[in-house]
Amino acid sequence: xxxxxxxxxxxxxxxxxxxxxxxxxxxxxxxxxxxxxxxxxxxxxxxxxxxxxxxxxxxxxxxxxxxxxxxxxxxxxxxxxxxxxxxxxxxxxxxxxxxxxxxxxxxxxxxxxxxxxxxxxxxxxxxxxxxxxxxxxxxxxxxxxxxxxxxxxxxxxx
Ligand code: PNS
Numbered sequence: 001x002x003x004x005x006x007x008x009x010x011x012x013x014x015x016x017x018x019x020x021x022x023x024x025x026x027x028x029x030x031x032x033x034x035x036x037x038x039x040x041x042x043x044x045x046x047x048x049x050x051x052x053x054x055x056x057x058x059x060x061x062x063x064x065x066x067x068x069x070x071x072x073x074x075x076x077x078x079x080x081x082x083x084x085x086x087x088x089x090x091x092x093x094x095x096x097x098x099x100x101x102x103x104x105x106x107x108x109x110x111x112x113x114x115x116x117x118x119x120x121x122x123x124x125x126x127x128x129x130x131x132x133x134x135x136x137x138x139x140x141x142x143x144x145x146x147x148x149x150x151x152x153x154x155x156x157x158x
Contacts, residue, residue: 132150
């Protein structure tokens with residue numbers, strides 16, 4: 001049976017840290033679906049179409065990876081995709097509390113929902129989409145932290 005993983009997130013925008021998690025989680029799944037949240041409590045800088053398009057360009061060389069947007073509950077989407085597990089990245093202990101709560105809530109909402117946590121690579125442990133947006137808005141250089149397509153998109157938006 002094919003093992004399908006779902007890597008959900010806001011990806012506003014995708015960073016090198018996200019791409020590292022994507023690449024490393026490919027050893028665990030036959031197919032990985034990157035699920036870009038359409039409705040999020042956060043006000044996003046990029047539209048969902050822009051976030052999906054940037055990710056599609058970044059993963060174009062990985063045949064096992066697809067990028068889609070989703071709305072509604074994550075567990076419903078995961079069930080519809082027939083996926084075995086949700087993949088989340090963990091950077092620091094501070095991420096853990098929130099991620100742990102979400103994983104347990106998802107399991108409560110859908111019995112059998114499993115979440116796999118991937119530890120960040122050290123060099124990305126301080127990286128976040130919010131920091132990227134703030135630095136870019138203040139004129140800083142983010143080119144070593146995000147893919148080129150994101151650098152261009154940030155420049156265009158700003
Ligand atoms: O990149 P983020 O902001 O950490 O991603 C959070 C995301 C999109 C994975 C989370 O907000 C989510 O799952 N949203 C979908 C709605 C849902 O299922 N909410 C209940 C979560 S317990």
